[in-house]
Amino acid sequence: MKLAVLSGKGGTGKTLVAVNLAAVANNSVYVDCDVEEPNGHLFFKPVEIKKEKVSIKIPVVDEDLCLGCRKCVDFCKFNALAAIINKLIVFDDICHSCGGCIMLCPSHALTEKDKVIGEINSGISEEVKVISGMLNTGEASGIPIIKELLNKISSEEKMTVIDCPPGSACIVMESIRDVDYCILVAEPTVFGLHNLALVYQLVKLFNKPHGVVINKWMAGENLIEQFCNDNQITVLSKIPFESELGAINSDGEIAAKSEKYYGLFSELLKTVVKEVEHETVTHS
Structure with a gap:
């Protein structure tokens, strides 16, 4: 019970x-x-x-593969991603680990790492x-x-x-x-x-x-x-x-x-x- x-x-x-x-x-x-x-x-x-x-999974960006398309930025409803002068920035503290940005990335520039919460x-x-x-x-x-x-x-x-x-x-x-x-x-x-x-x-x-x-x-x-x-x-x-x-x-x-x-x-x-x-x- x-x-x-x-x-x-x-x-x-x-x-x-x-x-x-x-x-x-x-x-x-x-x-x-x-x-x-x-x-x-x-x-x-x-x-x-x-x-x-x-631990939770947090996205990590490979700058050499990133196309700067902003698809991941537009997708994230928590504003955990930002593109500044064609550079993608991940804000770990507000990421909710949904994994959507990784699935959407056309160039596979995003992978995951463990973060202890x-x-x-x-x-x-x-x-x-x-x-x-x-x-x-x-x-x-x-x-x-x-x-x-x-x-x-x-x-x-x-x-x-x-x-x-x-x-x-x-x-x-x-x-x-x-x-x-x-x-x-x-x-x-x-x-x-x-x-x-x-x-x-x-x-x-x-x-x-x-x-x-x-x-x-x-x-x-x-x-x-x-x-x-x-x-x-x-x-x-x-x-x-x-x-x-x-x-x-x-x-x-x-x-x-x-x-x-x-x-x-x-x-x-x-x-x-x-x-x-x-x-x-x-x-x-």
């Missing part, structure tokens, strides 16, 4: 939920796809870490396999790293929890492509509601079953609950706004390891599993 944890913006408690769900599941895999700023490993503190570089770290934390991606600063896209991360998930794994990047951009779409269920984490503020609406539209676009976790919940009128009621979205759990939980999280500790919060996250996991099983039966 693959679960994706999303939020419309950073700081809503996405990693809090993802880390603790992986911790209460038996023999689980935690995958940190927030490759621009991964922090799940700070909670798990994995050991036996293995590092692996991730980041790395993947894999380790173990008790019964949890921890896999994190890190994008090098200034790189155009983390999608190649996310693809490599998700390729490391075995079909035999009992439970995989994917900690998605914040927002609703392409890297989030890649993170949820093959998951069984999406958990949307939101905080009860006007800004939180706006960003929840964005990821809600995203999971609907991908036709993914989903539910909402309300973080920093307090009794009384709640914008997120009202939104969920209006749109018939299941509220999976309400994580209370408590200083004790905030302190545990800010210290880089896993809240589910404490007696007080273990029940909260184990019940959340049971609820999500039931939702997935219900969806499976409904669509079988």
